[in-house]
Amino acid sequence: MNLFDYLFQSTRYCLVSCIANKINSQVFELKITVFLFWSRHLTRGRLALASWGKPWVFALVAAGLLPRLVAAQGPGQVAGTLLDQATRQPLPFANVLLLRLPDSTLVGSAQTAENGTFALAGVAPDTYLLRAEALGYRPARRLVTLRAGAPVLRLGEWLVAPAAVRLGGVVVQGEKAVVVNELGKTIVNVDKDLNSVGGTAVDVLQKVPAVAVDDNGQVSLRGSTSVTLYLDGKPAPSSLRLDQLPASRLATIEVITNPGAQYSAQGTGGIINLVQKKQTQPGWNGSALATVGTRDKYSAVLDLNRRVGKFNFFGSANAVDNRFRGSSGLQQVATADGRTSRTDQTGQNLRHQASKDLQLGVDYAPNDQERFTLATELYKSDLHQTSDFATRLTRGADPAIVLQNQNLEVDDLYNARISGSYRRTWAAHPGRELTASATYILDGGTVTTEQRVLDGPADYARQARQQLLDVTIHLPSAQVDYAHPLDDKRRWGAGLKTDVMVTPGTADYSVQPVPGAPFVRQEAGSYRYRYQQVIPQAYGNYQQKAGAWDYQVGLRAEFTGLQAQVLPTGSASQRIFNLFPAATVARTLAHEQRLQLSYARRLNRPNFLQIIALPIYSDARNYTVGNPDLRPEYVHVAELGHQVAWQNTTLSTTLFGRFASQSIQSLRTIDTVATRLSGQPDFIARTGYANFGHTASYGLELSLTRPLTAWWKLTANGSFFRSQVASYAGDGTRANFTGTAYLLNTFSPTKALALQLSGNYRAPLVVPQGRLLAVYGVDVALRQRLFNDRAALTLRVSDLFNTRRQSTQLAADGLTADLQSKYETRVGYLGFTWFLGNNKPASTIENQPKGDTGGFGG
Incomplete structure (x- = not known):
């Protein structure tokens, strides 16, 4: 057993032992509490003690007496x-x-x-x-x-x-952990995560229990890829990619696994809110960060704010220029028209990502109870990716064909956002609050893909193929939220919101007859499309405290109206109305403990590329197309969480279950018609979408934060759950036990020096047509504060042992595939930060820049 396995097994044993003891003790305390209550308030022994051991009696006691406690x-x-x-x-x-x-x-x-x-x-x-x-x-x-x-x-x-510990005459300020777990929410403090310096939001999310991110930036939570991204409390633009969002832009990342009725119902996996940095201190403040990574990786960030009287002006600018190298492999066997073909392919790729971002805004607070905010952001992203392959094609007993081929992708994307908000509170009525906001996002650009055969037999098609997608997305939205306390223990809230999406675009298919010649547009295979979607929403909730109990119920109503048209293939429309109930019951226990039970109904709306019948070519042998008949996926989510804090230790435990119907699945099959028409000795694979059966995941999450010594803090979290999906073969379900584990050690040998050593593991996961294999790695980072905390120097190495790689095994009717990809993950980063004004990297997270959540709801 290696060192990492030993630490993992030891930590898991300790966690399981601790949580078993705590749950047993708390169940006993909860029973005693309810028993004493009944002893005081029930007369003449109407509840026989013999019935106490029956579970339904305990449930009735807890549910029926909430308002009276x-x-x-x-x-x-x-x-x-x-x-x-x-x-x-x-x-x-x-x-x-x-x-x-x-x-x-x-x-x-x-x-x-x-x-x-x-x-x-x-x-x-x-x-x-x-x-x-x-x-x-x-x-x-x-x-x-x-x-x-x-x-x-x-x-x-x-x-x-802030907390302080005195050691040898030196006062060490207490720090928040990198990962803070609250019941139903996990918060990652990005500034405290040294292993994210020079990285992206993906590097930060690896710390969250049950979260997995693949090489394409696709996030899954508890096995579900239906995760809704928010930016500063508002839905993020569709072009936002986590693997291209610098971690240096972020203050915190909030992962909400079971949102209440005040949140949008979209996202069966949950909501991830990316909170950007925003200075609010008086005078001039800010920071400048420059990072350089091995093999051509560079980034720079400047954050500034100026607070004068009732105005606070803030802004930031950042630029990223990274080159990543990688390799891939594919072994695929297919049977079409009675003949079996095999594809063996190895590839090398180079990905060049460059982006620029500018944010400007102003806050105006005429008094302590009102605040107006106006902000704008301009974002430009360029991606150039070249993949060179050596391909061997074999069909039956025919001689093998060896090709040298190349895939190119060029993304030229832009995003513009302008938003305004108003917030009103009442000093005489604590808890009363009115917020209103409006946002307009313009998202667009072009995506060009090309497939070329560089070398091969003379009778093999040598022409190059190109697809050019021209996309423009308009995303206006507006919302208003109001919370009103009836008294100090009761409050209600309500909100209205409307989201609109209008997307006109074209997809032109062209061929190049001979190398060097212009591309010629082909009418067959070229499309024009228009997609529009309107989602009016409303919610109401009610919250009440009753002694140590706290409960909340809410109902959200959402209508989805969409119209999709693809010329020349046809059109589709949907009109769907849904109600989404949510409820939470919480109990404060002795010794700084809390128990919480929550339930919510949510949905996963298919995005416009999953609905419109527009073929998108990823390479010469594979394409993806939407399904106009696709319907939303509905899910029921339940969580039972327990949190306890003693001294400087916090332990959170969550039992969860997620059960979905009309599950949206991505399925790969052989397109026999396209294969026959191609005339080539290989086959064409088609990836489509369908509402396919039921999925479920249920299990346990644990999170522990504990200082082991005055200079060593341990953060450990993990999830262990059973994932179940409908089998594409129609033979029932596919299921396995899977999970994630994350271990972070933070060492502070001196006041100015910090060292972080972390490791994460994601177990294999089943999908309808196969399984995703395990992914794991170790990161290390070192930070030295300089010039009386005016600057900081950070050295970081990601994936120290170069073990992170993605492997997928698929099996369908007449098709098997084994795919492997290895991007450049072992990278060394050196970052230097200079703090301006009153902003200094003090030892507490509280003195770091604060993010503005922007508010939720509606």
């Missing part, structure tokens, strides 16, 4: 806003406890909202100890007194300080 009753109220002491940023999701003196009996508890506000009501006049607890901060305490003549106490701003 309340803290000590009284006319008083305590309210305030929890803020970071250094940055004065709000601290969401912190726990605020009200304890009776002198025995510290828990009277009530609350969790701060996203703007840091909290309120505890129903408090009798007395003197209490108020305690606030937030991850990465020192517990804050203060005495509060409520009198009969003044039952309402408004604390205003309550500032809390």
Whole structure:
């Protein structure tokens, strides 16, 4: 057993042991709590103790008494806003406890909202100890007194300080972990992840449990590729590719596995929100970062802000120029028209990615309760990819044909975005909030693919083929959200939103008769298309606190209307109305623990390329085409999560299940007609889409953050689940146990030096026609802060042992394929950062640039 396997097995054993003990103890405590409640409130023994062991009795107790479980009753109220002491940023999701003196009996508890506000009501006049607890901060305490003549106490701003540990006369500030797990949400603090320097959003997402990213930037979560991307709280443009988004642009990445009704229902796997950096400190502030990587990889980023009075001007500019080399292999056997053909292919490729991005914006806050924001972004991306192949074709007993062929791809894409938003709060009514926003995105460009035969038999077709896609996408959207507290324990919210998508475009097919000649457009094989989609949406939710319980229910309504036309092949339209319920029940337990059960119904809408009958050629022997009859995939998602924190350790555990119907599957088959018409001694493969059977995944996720010593912090997370899909062969289902594992060690031998060593593993995963094989690797990074924290130097090596590669095995009717690809993953990066103004890389994440989530909902 090697060192990595030993660490993985040891960590897994410890995690399983810890969580088993914690769950057993908490189930016992929960039963005792409900039993005592019934003992106080039920008369004449109407509930026999003998029935306590029946599960349905416990379920009825928990469900029926939620509205009646309340803290000590009284006319008083305590309210305030929890803020970071250094940055004065709000601290969401912190726990605020009200304890009776002198025995510290828990009277009530609350969790701060996203703007840091909290309120505890129903408090009798007395003197209490108020305690606030937030991850990465020192517990804050203060005495509060409520009198009969003044039952309402408004604390205003309550500032809390980051945690600190004293060691040998040196104070080391406590840090948030790279990965912070909340129930139903995982947050990756990008600035704390040294292994993302010089990388992309893909490098960051590898840290999240149950997330996998393939070589094409396709994200899957718990085995589902239906993941919705958000950028600053709003749906991201369709051209956004995670493997081309620099990690240096991001403040945090939020992965929400089971969103509530206030979120869009799109995305059966969940939502990934990419929060970009945004400075808000007074005066001039910012940072400049330059990174160079081995074998022609360069990037540069500049972030600036200027806050003057009621205005905050912010902006950023970045540029990336990377070259990646790779290799691939294909072994494919097909039987068509009674004859068997075999393709053996090896390839080398060079991918050149270059992008430029400019963001500008301004915030205007006329007072503490209102804020206007106007922002714009311009993005330009160029991709040039050349793939050279050696291909051997064999059909039956005929002599083999050896070819030297080449595939070219050139993407020239652009994106422009302008957005405006308004936010209104009311100081006299904590929790009341109105937000409105409008966004327009223009997404477009051209994608050109070519296939050439460079060398081969004279009777083999030597002409080159080209497809030119000209795409323009208009994406206007508008939304409004309102939250209104009925009192300190009850609140409701509602929102409206409309998303529009209009996509006209062309796909021209051309051939080059002889090398060097102009390409000649072919009417047969060329298309014009227009796709438009309108999705009006509305939601409402209700939330109530009842003692240690917190529950929320919501309903979302969405209508999908689309019209697709492809000339000369035909048109299609859909009109679909859906309701999506969501519910969450949470229980705060003793010793800083929380238990949460959630459910949501969601869907996966097919994108326009999956619907329109437009063939897109990836190479000379494969093409992809949409299905106008494709319908949305529907899924039911349930999660039971438990989180406990003791001292500086946090352990999160989640049991989850995802069950989908009308599952959208990607299927590869042989196009016998195209094969016959080609006249070549090989075959043409077709990739299409279909609603095919049911899929399911259910299992366990664990996440542990623990300091082992004053200079060594461990973060470990993983998932283990059963993935089940309908078999394409029609013989039932295909299933396997799979999962992911991630282990991060952070070492801080000195105040200015940090070292991170991490490893991740994704187990094999079944698909309807085969399986994806395992992917794993190890990364290492070192950061030295310089010039009194004014600068930082980072050295990073990704995929230290050069083990990450993608392998896929497929099997269909008359077709088997084995595909391998190995992109350049072992890369060394050297980055230098200079911090401007008051922005310095202090040892706490709280002093790093904050992102603006932009708000969700609608």
